Amino acid sequence: DQQVKQNSPSLSVQEGRISILNCDYTNSMFDYFLWYKKYPAEGPTFLISISSIKDKNEDGRFTVFLNKSAKHLSLHIVPSQPGDSAVYFCAASEPNAGKSTFGDGTTLTVKP
Amino acid sequence: DVKVTQSSRYLVKRTGEKVFLECVQDMDHENMFWYRQDPGLGLRLIYFSYDVKMKEKGDIPEGYSVSREKKERFSLILESASTNQTSMYLCASSRWGGFGGYTFGSGTRLTVV
Numbered sequence: 002d003q004q005v006k007q008n009s010p011s012l013s014v015q016e017g018r019i020s021i022l023n024c025d026y027t028n029s030m031f032d033y034f035l036w037y038k039k040y041p042a043e044g045p046t047f048l049i050s051i052s053s054i055k056d057k058n059e060d061g062r063f064t065v066f067l068n069k070s071a072k073h074l075s076l077h078i079v080p081s082q083p084g085d086s087a088v089y090f091c092a093a094s095e096p097n098a099g100k101s102t103f104g105d106g107t108t109l110t111v112k113p
Numbered sequence: 114d115v116k117v118t119q120s121s122r123y124l125v126k127r128t129g130e131k132v133f134l135e136c137v138q139d140m141d142h143e144n145m146f147w148y149r150q151d152p153g154l155g156l157r158l159i160y161f162s163y164d165v166k167m168k169e170k171g172d173i174p175e176g177y178s179v180s181r182e183k184k185e186r187f188s189l190i191l192e193s194a195s196t197n198q199t200s201m202y203l204c205a206s207s208r209w210g211g212f213g214g215y216t217f218g219s220g221t222r223l224t225v226v
């Protein structure tokens with residue numbers, strides 16, 4: 002039973018436009034959500050997170066939205082840049098658990 | 114610059130060999146993790162550790178063991194390597210509670226022939 006799902010394996014957008022990456026979860030105990038970015042031949046790097054007490058968190062061009070009732074979160078990248086092309090992983094964890102459950106990833110391609 | 118260092122970027126081992134993957138972090142993090150990444154399967158947790166000499170099984174521990182004798186070092190051991198253990202192995206560390214996310218190493222691409 003996959004508790005964190007990223008239903009779109011890939012996404013392609015034009016440079017300057019908005020990229021929206023989606024993630025759904027099934028475990029209602031999750032209270033902390035994270036996004037990671039991964040380039041080929043490198044480990045993932047932490048991008049942005051959100052606690053369940055919030056519904057939005059911004060960091061520069063990156064915004065994460067959380068809809069707890071729908072068990073859904075999304076990552077918005079505005080404006081998208083070619084350097085944003087990477088695999089994006091959604092992750093979630095239970096209170097004070099430390100360990101995260103990851104989705105399968107979405108490959109974002111930003112075309113110049 | 115804080116980091117997680119994995120001892121090898123690429124390894125080729127024979128079926129049946131005992132394989133050691135080493136990971137060291139310099140951030141004084143309590144938590145350390147081993148994941149494997151396979152196409153279409155995302156990141157799957159093998160083992161994790163909350164403290165020295167403590168270990169917990171993840172989602173796919175079969176065929177693996179771990180050792181954490183020092184806070185900064187977390188080793189993954191493949192007792193008898195098999196071809197289905199060919200994968201990218203990622204080590205990570207985090208603070209207690211996981212806030213601020215994981216810091217990952219660059220990964221070890223293991224091929225078992």
